[in-house]
Amino acid sequence: MNLEDLPTPALVVDAGRLESNLAKMSEALPGARLRPHVKAHKSTELAKRQRAHGHSLFCAATIREIEGMAKAGLNEDLLLANEVLDATRLGVVASSGARVTVAVDSRETIEAAGRAGIMEVLIDVNVGLPRCGCLPEEAASLAEHAGKLGLGVRGVMGYEGHVVGQVDPSARQLGCEKSMQALMRAHSEVGGDLISAGGTGTYQCNTWATEIQAGSYALMDSAYAELGLPFEQAVFVLSSVISVSSKFAVSDAGLKAFGMDHGNPALPGARVLFCSDEHLTFVPGRADEDTAPSPIDWESPANAKVGDRIRLIPGHVDPTLAYHDRIHVVQDDLVVDEWPIDLRGW
Amino acid sequence: MNLEDLPTPALVVDAGRLESNLAKMSEALPGARLRPHVKAHKSTELAKRQRAHGHSLFCAATIREIEGMAKAGLNEDLLLANEVLDATRLGVVASSGARVTVAVDSRETIEAAGRAGIMEVLIDVNVGLPRCGCLPEEAASLAEHAGKLGLGVRGVMGYEGHVVGQVDPSARQLGCEKSMQALMRAHSEVGGDLISAGGTGTYQCNTWATEIQAGSYALMDSAYAELGLPFEQAVFVLSSVISVSSKFAVSDAGLKAFGMDHGNPALPGARVLFCSDEHLTFVPGRADEDTAPSPIDWESPANAKVGDRIRLIPGHVDPTLAYHDRIHVVQDDLVVDEWPIDLRGW
Numbered sequence: 001m002n003l004e005d006l007p008t009p010a011l012v013v014d015a016g017r018l019e020s021n022l023a024k025m026s027e028a029l030p031g032a033r034l035r036p037h038v039k040a041h042k043s044t045e046l047a048k049r050q051r052a053h054g055h056s057l058f059c060a061a062t063i064r065e066i067e068g069m070a071k072a073g074l075n076e077d078l079l080l081a082n083e084v085l086d087a088t089r090l091g092v093v094a095s096s097g098a099r100v101t102v103a104v105d106s107r108e109t110i111e112a113a114g115r116a117g118i119m120e121v122l123i124d125v126n127v128g129l130p131r132c133g134c135l136p137e138e139a140a141s142l143a144e145h146a147g148k149l150g151l152g153v154r155g156v157m158g159y160e161g162h163v164v165g166q167v168d169p170s171a172r173q174l175g176c177e178k179s180m181q182a183l184m185r186a187h188s189e190v191g192g193d194l195i196s197a198g199g200t201g202t203y204q205c206n207t208w209a210t211e212i213q214a215g216s217y218a219l220m221d222s223a224y225a226e227l228g229l230p231f232e233q234a235v236f237v238l239s240s241v242i243s244v245s246s247k248f249a250v251s252d253a254g255l256k257a258f259g260m261d262h263g264n265p266a267l268p269g270a271r272v273l274f275c276s277d278e279h280l281t282f283v284p285g286r287a288d289e290d291t292a293p294s295p296i297d298w299e300s301p302a303n304a305k306v307g308d309r310i311r312l313i314p315g316h317v318d319p320t321l322a323y324h325d326r327i328h329v330v331q332d333d334l335v336v337d338e339w340p341i342d343l344r345g346w
Numbered sequence: 347m348n349l350e351d352l353p354t355p356a357l358v359v360d361a362g363r364l365e366s367n368l369a370k371m372s373e374a375l376p377g378a379r380l381r382p383h384v385k386a387h388k389s390t391e392l393a394k395r396q397r398a399h400g401h402s403l404f405c406a407a408t409i410r411e412i413e414g415m416a417k418a419g420l421n422e423d424l425l426l427a428n429e430v431l432d433a434t435r436l437g438v439v440a441s442s443g444a445r446v447t448v449a450v451d452s453r454e455t456i457e458a459a460g461r462a463g464i465m466e467v468l469i470d471v472n473v474g475l476p477r478c479g480c481l482p483e484e485a486a487s488l489a490e491h492a493g494k495l496g497l498g499v500r501g502v503m504g505y506e507g508h509v510v511g512q513v514d515p516s517a518r519q520l521g522c523e524k525s526m527q528a529l530m531r532a533h534s535e536v537g538g539d540l541i542s543a544g545g546t547g548t549y550q551c552n553t554w555a556t557e558i559q560a561g562s563y564a565l566m567d568s569a570y571a572e573l574g575l576p577f578e579q580a581v582f583v584l585s586s587v588i589s590v591s592s593k594f595a596v597s598d599a600g601l602k603a604f605g606m607d608h609g610n611p612a613l614p615g616a617r618v619l620f621c622s623d624e625h626l627t628f629v630p631g632r633a634d635e636d637t638a639p640s641p642i643d644w645e646s647p648a649n650a651k652v653g654d655r656i657r658l659i660p661g662h663v664d665p666t667l668a669y670h671d672r673i674h675v676v677q678d679d680l681v682v683d684e685w686p687i688d689l690r691g692w
Contacts, residue, residue, distance in 0.1 A: 007432060009692060039623055061624045082624060083588040084598075085653055086353060105589055108652040130619060130627050132589040132596050161622070242429040243451055243478040250478050252430075255665040260607040261621065273476060275607065276507070277385055277664050278407040278428060281476050306454040307431055318623050322602040323668060325691055345671050346355060 001335040003328075004309065008240040009253035011324040011341075012311075015331045017234035018049070018218060024230050025217050026053035029203060033211060035059045035079060035196060038343060040215030040318050043327055044072035045339035050218070059196070059213050060343075063089050068343040070098040077101070079196065081157060081213060083109045083124065083132050091116030103157050105134040107145055114149040121151050122196060125186040127158035127179035139186035155192030158183035159213065164201030167226050173205045180208035200224055200231070221317045223262060235317055237265065238328075239280065241308040247283070249304035253312055254278045259319025265312040280312065347681040349674075350655065354586040355599035357670040357687075358657075361677045363580035364395070364564060370576050371563050372399035375549060379557060381405045381425060381542060384689060386561030386664050389673055390418035391685035396564070405542070405559050406689075409435050414689040416444040423447070425542065427503060427559060429455045429470065429478050437462030449503050451480040453491055460495040467497050468542060471532040473504035473525035485532035501538030504529035505559065510547030513572050519551045526554035546570055546577070567663045569608060581663055583611065584674075585626065587654040593629070595650035599658055600624045605665025611658040626658065 003012070025034060036050045039061035047058060051074060059079040060066050066078050067089060075098030080090060083105055094100040095117060103124040104110045113121055123142050126133030134142055143153045163175035180197065187195050198212035201224060206212060216224055219235040239253035254275045258265050264272045264280075271283040284304040304310075314320035321327075322344055329337035349358070371380060382396045385407040393404060397420060405425040406412050412424050413435060421444030426436060429451055440446040441463060449470040450456045459467055469488050472479030480488055489499045509521035526543065533541050544558035547570060552558060562570055565581040585599035600621045604611050610618045610626075617629040630650040650656075660666035667673075668690055675683035 007692065082598075083596075085586055085588060106652050109588070126591065130594050131622060131625055135591075240431055242431060242455070245472065245481075248476050250429075252428075255605060255607050255662070256668040259601060260605065260665070261601050276477060279477055306452050316601070319601040319606070346353065 003238065003330050003333045003335060006238055006328055006335060008238050008309070009257045010238045010328050011321065011326070012236055012238050012328045012330055013219060014234045015329050015336060017232045018046075018329075021218055021220065021231040021234060022049060022053045025203070025214065026055065029212055029214075030054055032057055034203075035211045035213050036218070037061070037081070037199075037213050037215030038065050038069060040321075041218060041327075042321055042341050042343035043339050044068055044074060044342055045337075046218065046327065047072070047074055057211065062343075062346050063087075064346050065343040066090060066100065067093055070096060075099065079103070079122065081159075081196070085109065085112050087112045087116035087118055091118055094118055101154055103132070104142065104146065105132050107142070110142060110146045110149060110151065113146075114151055119152055120154050121146050122154055122157040122192075122194060123186065123190050125156050125158040125183050127160050127182045127197070128163070128175070129159060129161040131159070131161065133158060136182045136186040140189035143190040153190060153192050155194030155196065155210075156183055156187045156190050157194070157196040158186070159197060159199065160202060160206070161199065164199040165223060165227075166201070169205075169228070172202065172227075176202045176205050180206060184208055200229065201227055216317060219317050221262075222266060222313055222315060233313060235320075236311040236313055237320070239310050239312055241304045241306055241310060244304050244306050248273060248281050249284055251280045251282070251310055251312075252278060254280055257320070257323055258312070258314050259316040259322070261319065262315030265314050267310060267312055349584065349676050349679045349681060352584055352674055352681060354584050354655070355603045356584045356674050357667065357672070358582055358584050358674045358676055359565060360580045361675050361682060363578045364392075364675075367564050367566065367577040367580060368395060368399045371549070371560065372401065375558055375560075376400055378403055380549075381557045381559050382564070383407070383427070383545075383559050383561030384411050384415060386667075387564060387673075388667055388687050388689035389685050390414055390420065390688055391683075392564065392673065393418070393420055403557065408689075408692050409433075410692050411689040412436060412446065413439055416442060421445065425449070425468065427505075427542070431455065431458050433458045433462035433464055437464055440464055447500055449478070450488065450492065451478050453488070456488060456492045456495060456497065459492075460497055465498055466500050467492050468500055468503040468538075468540060469532065469536050471502050471504040471529050473506050473528045473543070474509070474521070475505060475507040477505070477507065479504060482528045482532040486535035489536040499536060499538050501540030501542065501556075502529055502533045502536050503540070503542040504532070505543060505545065506548060506552070507545065510545040511569060511573075512547070515551075515574070518547065518573075522548045522551050526552060530554055546575065547573055562663060565663050565667075567608075568612060568659055568661060579659060581666075582657040582659055583666070585656050585658055587650045587652055587656065590650050590652050594619060594627050595630055597626045597628070597656055597658075598624060600626055603666070603669055604658070604660050605662040605668070607665065608661030611660050613656060613658055
């Protein structure tokens, strides 16, 4: 099928760019140095491409993601890089032969893992991002508690999520160092083989972690584009222009086709005015030179035609993919594959 | 099952509040005076509740929604209140015995309807919202074009979406009147039985339309809560507190559980700091008194416990429901039903 024949809205991934991103990352962080985060794409088919590039360890943010990865045979070493209080379903996956490790940061989450029959945990340490993780000085006693319950402690985890998006490389490097010093302090007391940390923004400068939990590098987020990373934007939403007036045009992809927490999707060469549930209103021929809000000039001429197809760049890839049930993989203008986004939900 | 036993995150609807909202609306706009918009909930089970309250005409925003409604037997009078360029699948629904009408605002969309074997259209008129719809003065010639192709023109449609959220009732009333004057001008030339318009915010003041296309009234959006309407907020996302530090707490519902275009979900009695993909970080005991950004006070004490369950109010209901695959219906704290959100996707 040609790209032009796809019903819209459609989530499209450029096969060449994806492959190039995967190849660049596996060259920089081969094999077990990278633990791809599947939350970024929620697709076992895409995860299989990552495995083809040499990565057989994966991490995930939800139990559903772990279940789906195990079912797809990608079960060699699955880390739920998140805290859960009911790990029952995770225990079922572990008892099926998958290696399952779960992040813990409290006695409650350790006990939940124990009750569910999970065998291994990572002590999740807060390294500056206001989210999960214990204090570095609490890590040892949590590891001890886990040990008492018969759980193997594989090491520590700590996500420097407050640092990964810093545009200035030296600030990013310094922030990463400070975070990893906290994680290394915890590791010196906890021990274990794994120091799991990092993301796409710090995959180069985080030299402390034994494995980097990057996900966005595969499809790339526009926010990361400012960091000067070698990865290319590989995903867009194909949309059809369904209505044109003298002042603006309307396409058929809206709030239910895009994660909106980073704002409107971008349309190169046009100004996006706003999204409705199933619409995007834009002014053609007026580039979005800046991201600051500016007064709307309704006098701008419209050049789009009804039936035109446009490529919209999501503001945030992860929550965008969670709205779609499949990835259309294209090579040039040919749709060469369709991958289910099969890890959605919880 | 008890609400406390639901795996989280879970989308929950209060049965009593939903029923009360449906009853109030059907009293104000009985039978065919209301054409419930299913885009708001994307659930045929909820649509059946609306039919039980006397409404058998429905409108939708996507072809998938129309297909699902027809499959569920709710096919008496289905309006796709949106423009489409490939109406093939819509034609299949029409040929299955459903009454299917589609909105058109250009020769291209009229011809697409004709090619697909659709029998009836509404001329969509722009009444001030920068989105779809022809100019009022173009409506007659479009109706004529539709007639030449053998399509029945049932009347006009015009959505005053720029008005429905205006908090001041007299401004809302005036804006509605101005919009409807434009629509009535178009109707006077197009003719037909239907003048389809309106939404939850204008269901009372829009006395020009023969039918009101309201959807949000069933579950209610927090934005609409400011309008003084008689409907109650009936939906929340149940989430578990998975991590607590001295300065904040973290729950397990994030960017993939909430439409974010209206900002963070609300947590009564707490300050929501930010959402990540699968997390919400909040400061317990500090109410969100204002919506303006304020410096974060990290010194605030945290009172939440790991394992606590919280009820998060979505900023925008429609794109929130599109992330979830089911509605858990509760009465007091008992889960009494589970309705698939079966109209997702396109």
